Amino acid sequence: MGMEVGVVQEQDQTLGILVVDDRVENLEDMQELLEEIERPVHCIDSGAKALEFLAQTQVGLVLLDVQMPRMDGFEVARRMREDPRTRFTPIIFISGMIQTDDVLSQGYGAGAVDFMSKPVQPAILLHKVRALLEHEQYRSSLLRLSQQLERERAFNASILDNTAEGIMVVGDDGRIRFANPAIARMLGCTSDELAGSELLGWIDTPHEDHWHTSSFHQHWQRGETLRLHDANLRNCEGRSVPVALSCSPLPDGQQAMILLALDMSVVRDLHRQLESLAITDALTGLLNRRGFLQELQASISRNERTGQKAALLFLDLDGFKLINDSLGHEAGDKVLRWVSGQLKACLRPYDRLARIGGDEFTVILDSLNSPSDAASVAHKLIDQISGEQQFEGMHFNLGASVGIACLxxxxxxxxxVLRAADTAMYAAKRGGRRQFRFYDAEAQPLS
Structure with a gap:
């Protein structure tokens, strides 16, 4: 029997929740619990129906049972990750299965962000649902902003073919004959001050020494249009102004060209902000998993190119779950920010520290003389955060287990490299926690 309840018309792109479970009573209980979230709730009683629903409707989170007939939750998750429309939709497995290493490995391998046991603890589930929905809403907003940026770039390109904010007419001698108010404002002077001055005196990049050998003059001589999308003007105070330039010969033997300048400052700043947001962990300000993977690939490439020794440290907090359970998740977030600051204080300015999820941190160390350098850093990190701590009126006991993989x-x-460091970290935990271990390929071979 198909079942769909609590479906609310989504407005303002508010993303709802999809609950998938083959037992109707579980769906009804989950719907009642999730009413507090004030988001649309969609309930589906089979994996196949859930995939059909996701093909038509965007949601912000999927709460997915594992043990279902015909198609289990692991298969649903794998198919979601293969579909571009649901590749990044967060999934929480909710199951009565015992969370063995094999079960957890299957779940996280299928693409889940969390795994909860039945019966769920309402407070914990609601906190995780809120956090993941907020993150997904933020990701969707960032995607829309990125799409808007691409549309604006396309629009700006069409402007370059017709008109632009700044207009100058330049004679064949390289001197400005006319400048409109927009280009004058861009350069921080008046149109009269621009008139009669040399164009190259206002061009920062591309650098040209002489007018008659410049690309501007050469294109004009050939009757061709010169377009520069990443140029820079120099304003009257000497500061660089990013612009897109289009320079075309004027017709009818006027012995001049028209230069159109479009101020790209806002667009380039927005692009830089988007790039920064995409690789930054919102809670701690450190690199997120995406940013960490980029930096790890760069370190591997440097090692291949120069032979420079490097290491990856994989750090997992000991005792953090107890802090979350006893003090609450808001306090847990504060502790994570405190930990981030403590770890950063132990590192060199060019070491790369990242939070890749939950209470897991990574450190990429380059320019090492020997593995003992990595061991020294790991020891320092563990000492820095381990033991009884006080922060913002909170008292807590914390530790860290660190795995080290060498490049x-x-x-x-x-x-x-990541698998080796992760394996070494678990070896440190099994060894008693609050310690580090190097990866041992013979003792723990990569699978």
């Missing part, structure tokens, strides 16, 4: 001995790809 290139423990891997030459992102996957191998």
């Amino acid at each position: 290139p001995a423990d891997g030459t790809t992102i996957e191998d």
Whole structure:
């Protein structure tokens, strides 16, 4: 029997929740619990129906049962990750299965962001649902902003073919004959001050020494249009102004050209902001998982090119779950920010620190003389955050287990190096926590 309840017309692109479970009573209980979230709730009683629903409707989160007939939750998750429309939709598995290492490996391998046991604890579930919905709403907003930026770039390109904000007429001697008010404002002077001055005196890049050998003059001589999308003007105070330039010969033997300048400051700043947001962890301000993977690939490439020794440290907090359970998730977030600051204080300015999820942190160390350098850093990090701590009126006991993978001995790809460091970290936990371990390929071979 198909079942769909609590479907509310989504407005302002508010993303709802999809609950998938083959037991009707579980769907009804989950719908009642999620009413507090004030988001649309869609309930589906099979994996196949859930995939059909997702093909038509965008949601912000999927709460997915594992043990279902015909198509289990793991298969639903794998198919979601193969579909571009649902590739990044967060999934929480909710199951009565015992969370063995094999079950967790299957769940996270299928693309889940969390795994909760039945019966769920309402407070914990609601906190995680709110956090993931907020993150998905933020990701969707960022995607819309990126799409808007691409539309604006296309629009700006069409402007370059017709008109632009700044207009100058330049004679064949390289001197400005006319400048409109827009270009004058862009350069921080008056149109009269521009008139009669040399164009090259206002061009920062591309750098040209002489007018008659410049690309502007040469294109004019050939009767061709010169377009520069990443140029820079120099204003009257000497500061650089990013612009897109289009320079075309004027017709009818006027012995002059028209230069159109479009101020790209806002667009380039917005692009830089988008790039920064995409690789930054919103809670701590550190690199997120995407930013970390980019930096790890760069370190691997440097090692291949120069032979420079490097290491990856994989750090997992000991005792953090107890802090979350006893003090609450808001306090847990504060502790994570405190930990980030403490770890950063132990590192060199050019070491790369990232939070890749939950209470997991990574550190990329370059320019090492020997593995003992990495061991020294790991020891310092553990000492810095371990023990009884006080922060903003909170008292808590914390520790850290660290796994170390060396480049290139423990891997030459992102996957191998990360797996080696993760394996070493779990060895440190099994060894008693609050310690570090180097990856041992013989003791713990990569699978």
